[in-house]
Amino acid sequence: MxxxxxxxxxxxxxxxxxxxxxxxxxxxxxxxxxxxxxxxxxxxxxxxxxxxxxxxxxxxxxxxxxxxxxxxxxxxxxxxxxxxxxxxxxxxxxxxxxxxxxxxxxxxxxxxxxxxxxxxxxxxxxxxxxxxxxxxxxxxxxxxxxxxxxxxxxxxxxxxxxxxxxxxxxxxVDLRKFNPDAGAEPEPWEGLPRPIFLVAGRVAVEKNLEAFLALDLPGSKVVVGDGPQRAALMRRFPDAHFAGWRENGRLARSYAAADVFVFPSRTDTFGLVLLEALASGTPVAAYPVTGPLDVIGEAAVGALDEDLRSACLRALGADRAACRAHAAQFSWxxxxxxxxxxxxxxxxxxxxxxx
CATH class of the missing domain: 3.40.50.2000 (Glycogen Phosphorylase B;)
Structure with a gap:
């Protein structure tokens, strides 16, 4: 300029x-x-x-x-x-x-x-x-x-x-809206086997959700959001829990009550959901691509790996307090x-x- x-x-x-x-x-x-x-x-x-x-x-x-x-x-x-x-x-x-x-x-x-x-x-x-x-x-x-x-x-x-x-x-990220205490009550995923692996966003082909839903993971897979691929993915992956849109406080509670936030997209230019999950104290699993590399990098707040299953399992061990502290570096x-x-x-x- x-x-x-x-x-x-x-x-x-x-x-x-x-x-x-x-x-x-x-x-x-x-x-x-x-x-x-x-x-x-x-x-x-x-x-x-x-x-x-x-x-x-x-x-x-x-x-x-x-x-x-x-x-x-x-x-x-x-x-x-x-x-x-x-x-x-x-x-x-x-x-x-x-x-x-x-x-x-x-x-x-x-x-x-x-x-x-x-x-x-x-x-x-x-x-x-x-x-x-x-x-x-x-x-x-x-x-x-x-x-x-x-x-x-x-x-x-x-x-x-x-x-x-x-x-x-x-x-x-709005640190007041997205925080670890948001998941305390009510429990959005009560009754689902733990750990909870959560994705949130538009349910569409460019989000690469199939890569997540096809993984062999313990516990439960939860998809928050809606879009043109939702019906087809629900038929193909009946064991996954599709929650639809959850806005306002319900979305914040969803993040905070999950064990790992999974970001399978390879094409997003940032991914605000990454910051929202981290601010909620939830570690992130993702591919090492634009967005996750910039938001997470080498910080011990999740795991980036071309093997997404490995990233999900490794992210389970991340310090949730460190996730919150990392997100606090980003302000509107x-x-x-x-x-x-x-x-x-x-x-x-x-x-x-x-x-």
């Missing part, structure tokens, strides 16, 4: 445009909600434009995710009404592309963020070559003054794929400050255009 002026200190009008927003439930939405809350508490005026303000259609394969239909005209009116001093495009969906086009037309600067490895997801579902999708992602983010991503390892990967102006932007306040520090004024450059 050399040569690009940062947003001045003091309260500012910050606009975030995102195809992922409430009532969706996922890591992108939770991240944005937490960051918006921190920015507003610090005095910034923050507006989020999401699909809830437009006519929408269901995303293919994810009926619960709604995508804005032909959003450009209404988006332009909403943007002009707010008159942002800084602008962030959070996603590469219809709203993201529409906002990008408006910025290009007006010569506005903006920042963006890379949350999801869509090339991997698209390839898994359609077999479209990953190189095509990566080229599209590079094209989307190329005009951005800064492309924020969740971890240092992901930043290195994106740079290696030709992305410019990549900025690591870590995540946080620091996450929000990093986000704000990366913002730039929307005012056009002297040349009047974006390269």
């Amino acid at each position: 050399a040569g690009t002026p940062a947003l001045a200190a003091g309260p500012r009008r910050i606009l975030i445009v995102s195809d992922a927003w409430a009532p969706q439930v996922n890591g992108v939405v939770r991240t944005l909600q937490a960051v918006v809350g921190e920015l507003r508490a610090a005095g910034d005026v923050v507006e989020v434009i999401g699909p809830d303000r437009f006519s929408t259609m269901p995303m293919p394969g994810y009926a619960e995710i709604r995508l804005a239909i032909a959003p450009r005209r209404r988006l332009r009116r909403l943007v002009d009404a707010f008159a942002p001093e800084a602008l962030h495009i959070a996603t590469e969906g219809p709203l993201g592309w529409a906002m990008r086009a408006l910025c290009r037309k007006r010569g506005w600067r903006f920042t963006s963020s890379f949350h999801t490895k869509f090339p991997d997801y698209v390839h898994a579902r359609t077999r479209i070559p990953k190189a095509w999708s990566w080229a599209l992602m590079r094209h989307f983010h190329r005009p951005s003054s800064a492309t924020l991503c969740a971890t240092a390892s992901l930043a290195a990967e994106l740079r290696g794929r030709g992305f410019a102006h990549v900025v690591p932007w870590s995540r946080g 306040a620091a996450c929000a400050q990093r986000f704000r520090d990366s913002l730039v004024p929307v005012a056009a450059s002297q040349g009047g255009s974006i390269p």
Whole structure:
């Protein structure tokens, strides 16, 4: 970002445009909600434009995710009404592309963020070559003054794929909501054989849940969440316990009452659930990939192994107090400050255009 002026200190009008927003439930939405809350508490005026303000259609394969239909005209009116001093495009969906086009037309600067490895997801579902999708992602983010991503390892990967102006932007966890005492009462898994191996998140092919459910493990396997693969996986793995969505305090109790949190995904860019489980005092078992490597690394708060079964069994011996202490290093306040520090004024450059 050399040569690009940062947003001045003091309260500012910050606009975030995102195809992922409430009532969706996922890591992108939770991240944005937490960051918006921190920015507003610090005095910034923050507006989020999401699909809830437009006519929408269901995303293919994810009926619960709604995508804005032909959003450009209404988006332009909403943007002009707010008159942002800084602008962030959070996603590469219809709203993201529409906002990008408006910025290009007006010569506005903006920042963006890379949350999801869509090339991997698209390839898994359609077999479209990953190189095509990566080229599209590079094209989307190329005009951005800064492309924020969740971890240092992901930043290195994106740079290696030709992305410019990549900025690591870590995540946080609500230590009040997710804590070891949350599982004390009531016991969510009463009657299930111990130990409890828990996963939480969208039940979809990209989360690689089959790798977890097929493991030969003692005790019980529990899946918290819902999604397009749930019915098929319930039929294939009848011994597993599928709990559906558990939000608010019920999710926190689920983490705290488990013995090991298992994260079988190989494609997530961070995994907020890792921090939520650790804050609840529950150790993590995962593959040594982007996300777990960045959150856990060499810390003795679980186990990372290409043999996921071995990781699960080793994680049983982790110190739960150490898990909580490790999670306490991640704060939403620091996450929000990093986000704000990366913002730039929307005012056009002297040349009047974006390269």
